[in-house]
Amino acid sequence: MTVADVRLLTSPFDPADELAGFAASHPAAGGIVSFTGQVRCDAEAGGVEALELRHYDPLTLPGMGALAESVLGRWDLEGLLIVHRSGILFPGDPIVLVAAAARHRRDAFAATDFAMDHLKSESWFWKREKSGGSWRWIEPRSEDFEDIRRWQ
Amino acid sequence: MTVADVRLLTSPFDPADELAGFAASHPAAGGIVSFTGQVRCDAEAGGVEALELRHYDPLTLPGMGALAESVLGRWDLEGLLIVHRSGILFPGDPIVLVAAAARHRRDAFAATDFAMDHLKSESWFWKREKSGGSWRWIEPRSEDFEDIRRWQ
Amino acid sequence: MALRLVFLGRLEDIAGCGDREVPLADSIDAVFDALEPELAAALRADRVKLAVNGVLLRDRDAPILRDGDELAFLPPVSGGAP
């Protein structure tokens, strides 16, 4: 039975290290799909100086675990990794890493895509951004709801 | 203008290292999707002892370059990486790495998925497997043609 | 005899703090009535969900409140990933 590795981290992590370990743990998987989300650093992003993700302990990690279970129930995977940051992040910092290992690559693609859509729109994180020295809370985007509607 | 990094390698490579470098090169991308294909090592794979990929110099790398151009023309990407092995590979060895960096994750997912489907079914590689001490050539699978039909 | 209120996301700015102790009240409406009107209105908003001791309630009707309960007010999530 495939067991997911689901972690909520309050300090920086290295997606390359995590992926190397994940690939090594799943030698029977022919394919591994990953998504890495990182804090953008560019002028167009409106000069975001920092980003803060807040979570609520009693709900956030359990919710990520429930999402992982639903992904494992839906696709035939050899392994599933979900790592998400909380706390203050700076441009270039990794925010999230999802990776799915499967015998067949279609399963790995769909599982990663589904997990990201649901992490983004349904997991218990609140985000605020700092620019020009002041913080402001980010409201949900309508695209996020459209993204998950694809799976319903 | 986004330029793709396309390489045909005849010796082993480390997908984690490649991905770390790729992510660092594209700080304006919010999301990076990757696919890593590796030689399976498990009993169910029929005890494959080794795998050999042959290519044809005048066509294989130019064909991968043309595929990369078509991917860049189709999605809005910050970066695209395609690395493919040729030669003899052993269980656990990475075969292929495709990674797409984009501002919006839907673009990165679709570009990686499309590139893999086309690499698999249209790029100039011939594969043979060694099991029980003898080599046999692998014929194309009908699923590969179904995979690319999705994009037409 | 107290309740702990937890304010997530932008509710923290309205409350002026991430959490606060308030006296035990009979009902959630009694809790709201004892707060500043602006904060009470923000907490009553349709899109704000309530979790009691880490259990998400499906709607707002009448959780039974006990001494030491933690009431978390959860505005719509804004996600982390790009």
Place this chain on the structure above:
Amino acid sequence: MALRLVFLGRLEDIAGCGDREVPLADSIDAVFDALEPELAAALRADRVKLAVNGVLLRDRDAPILRDGDELAFLPPVSGGAP
């Protein structure tokens, strides 16, 4: 005055080698006629494509052959990735 034939994939097993020099011939059919019948039949198969000097031909009709040309016979690809 010679041509170089390159046999990819399983065609190598049938040819017994990855490449071979043959005398320059007028046409692709004349090249085939000078080969062992089993190999000629395998090369003539519909799904085998031909590239002359690294340029893939759309069909088999009459490439003009010159001294030193490289003719590569390409069976259907079997891909690398899982």
